[in-house]
Amino acid sequence: FRSLAREIAAGGTVSDNYVLLLLSALEMVHRCPSKFVRRSVKQFGADRLWDLLCRIVERYVRYPAYCQEHASVILARVGKLFLHCAKADGTRNRMSGCQEIVRCMTVVLRSGHVEDAARVEAVAVLAELAYTKNCDGVVIHVEGLIDGLVGCRDSPVVAIREGSARALLNLSTALESRQILGWRDDTIAVLLSYLDGVESKNTRKCAIGALGNISTCDDNKVRMCNYRDGRLADTLIALVQPRRPRSTVGNLRKDALSVLQNLCSADTARLLCDRPHFLRT
Numbered sequence: 001f002r003s004l005a006r007e008i009a010a011g012g013t014v015s016d017n018y019v020l021l022l023l024s025a026l027e028m029v030h031r032c033p034s035k036f037v038r039r040s041v042k043q044f045g046a047d048r049l050w051d052l053l054c055r056i057v058e059r060y061v062r063y064p065a066y067c068q069e070h071a072s073v074i075l076a077r078v079g080k081l082f083l084h085c086a087k088a089d090g091t092r093n094r095m096s097g098c099q100e101i102v103r104c105m106t107v108v109l110r111s112g113h114v115e116d117a118a119r120v121e122a123v124a125v126l127a128e129l130a131y132t133k134n135c136d137g138v139v140i141h142v143e144g145l146i147d148g149l150v151g152c153r154d155s156p157v158v159a160i161r162e163g164s165a166r167a168l169l170n171l172s173t174a175l176e177s178r179q180i181l182g183w184r185d186d187t188i189a190v191l192l193s194y195l196d197g198v199e200s201k202n203t204r205k206c207a208i209g210a211l212g213n214i215s216t217c218d219d220n221k222v223r224m225c226n227y228r229d230g231r232l233a234d235t236l237i238a239l240v241q242p243r244r245p246r247s248t249v250g251n252l253r254k255d256a257l258s259v260l261q262n263l264c265s266a267d268t269a270r271l272l273c274d275r276p277h278f279l280r281t
Contacts, residue, residue, distance in 0.1 A: 016069075016070045016071075016074070017070065019056070019070075019074060020070050020073060020074050020077065023056075023074060023077035023078065023081065024077055026077075026081060027077050027080045027081050027084065030081060030084035030085070031084065034087040034088040034089075034091075035088070037084055037085055037087055037088050037091065038088040038090060038091055041085055041088070041091050046091070046094055049085070050095070050098050050100065050101055051100075053078050053081060053082065053101075053104075054100045054101060054104045056074065056075075056078055057075060057078055057104040057105075057107065057108060058104070060074050060075055061075060061104075061107055061108055061111050061113065061114060071113070071114065072114045072115035072117060072118045073117070073118075075108055075114055075118035075121075075122075076115075076117045076118040076120075076121045078121075079105065079108070079118060079120075079121025079122050079124065079125050080121055082095070082101065082105070082121075082125045083121065083124055083125055083128060086125065086128045086129065092128065092129065095129055096129040096130075096138060096139055097138055098138075099138050099142060101125075101129070102126065102129060102138060102139050102142045102145065103142050103143070103144075105122045105123075105125045105126050105129075106122075106126065106142055106143075106144050106145050106148050107144075108121075108122040109122040109123055109126065109148040109149075109151075109152070110144060110147070110148040110151065116155070116157045116160065119155070119157075119160055120157065120159045120160055120163065123149070123152060123159075123160055123163030123164055123167060124163050126139075126145070126148075126149070126163075126167045127163050127164075127166040127167035127170055128170075130167050130170035130171045131170035131173060139171065140171055140174065140176070140177045140180055146180075146181070146184065146186075146187060147186075149164040149167050149168055149190075150164075150184075150186045150187060150189075150190045152164035152190075153190045153193055153194075158199075158200055158203075161194065161199065161200075161203055162199075162200055162202050162203045162206070164190070165191070165194050165202075165203045165206035165207050165210070166202070166206045168181065168187065168190075168191065168206070168207075168210045169206040169207075169209045169210040169213070171210075172209075172210045172213035172214050173213060175217075178213055178214050178216065178217040178220065179217050179219050179220060181210070181214050182214045182215075182217055182219070182220030182223060182224060183219075183220070183223065185227065185228075187214075188211075188214075188224065188227055188232060191207045191210055191211050192207075192211075192231070192232060192235055194206070194207035195207050195208060195235060195239070195252070204252055205252070205255070208252050208255040208256060208259065209255065211232075211236075211259050212255060212258055212259045212262060215259050215262035215263050216262050218265070221262075221263050221265050221267065221268050222267050222268055222271070224263060225263055225268045225271040225272060226271065230271070230274075230275050233260070233263070233271070233272060233275045233278070234275060234276070236256045236257075236259055236260050237256075237260070237275060237276075237277050237278055239252050239253060239256035240253055240256050240257050240260070241277065260272070260278075
């Protein structure tokens with residue numbers, strides 16, 4: 001880490017090949033049990049490490065002219081290093097409390113300059129950091145985060161779409177985040193699209209899980225039932241119908257029924273009962 005810090009501090013004279021080699025070596029070294037990762041981070045200093053890796057991201061994501069050939073590979077290595085550091089519980093909690101890490105990974109995810117390999121690692125880091133005790137205070141409020149996760153729907157890469165679904169699920173575990181996510185139509189839209197049978201099993205499970213968490217918020221129930229004239233309710237009802245092929249539904253039937261149960265209240269009873277087939281589910 002100290003050698004890498006010296007190279008980055010050198011500014012424009014730094015060799016991109018050397019930075020890549022150092023990052024690759026560090027990434028491989030940190031493929032070890034979490035107690036050794038935690039010891040390594042403590043020895044170098046967590047704040048110094050986060051600052052160093054974020055400076056590398058700033059260098060290669062905002063100014064791609066520095067290194068067109070290696071920029072995306074370098075950013076992917078940084079993402080892998082963040083993931084290794086997040087393996088240790090205490091370290092992950094500190095990382096989620098660092099707004100700069102979340103912001104940098106969000107920038108990578110939304111960048112049009114980097115390759116998909118770097119975006120896969122970035123969304124994986126965001127998903128990991130979203131599931132922490134500190135997500136109420138930092139992660140959900142980082143500018144552009146939800147926009148970046150929603151934008152993953154257009155990616156042809158399965159791992160990116162699956163990562164965004166997992167990140168939205170992890171964000172929705174926090175009570176405060178549920179209301180924020182539920183009041184955004186684009187969030188509900190992307191979660192509904194992830195229920196499509198062409199998506200991976202993990203993507204569909206994460207999407208239905210996120211909808212289940214969001215639907216527990218009382219302030220969201222009426223809004224979700226009214227979403228696009230009942231499209232959400234109709235989709236859930238269709239998933240519950242026994243006539244649907246098992247290969248299409250997977251094992252989402254029970255989860256979809258749970259979401260419908262969460263949506264039921266005195267305020268939504270009429271809205272749900274007016275949907276075709278609701279009373280027969």
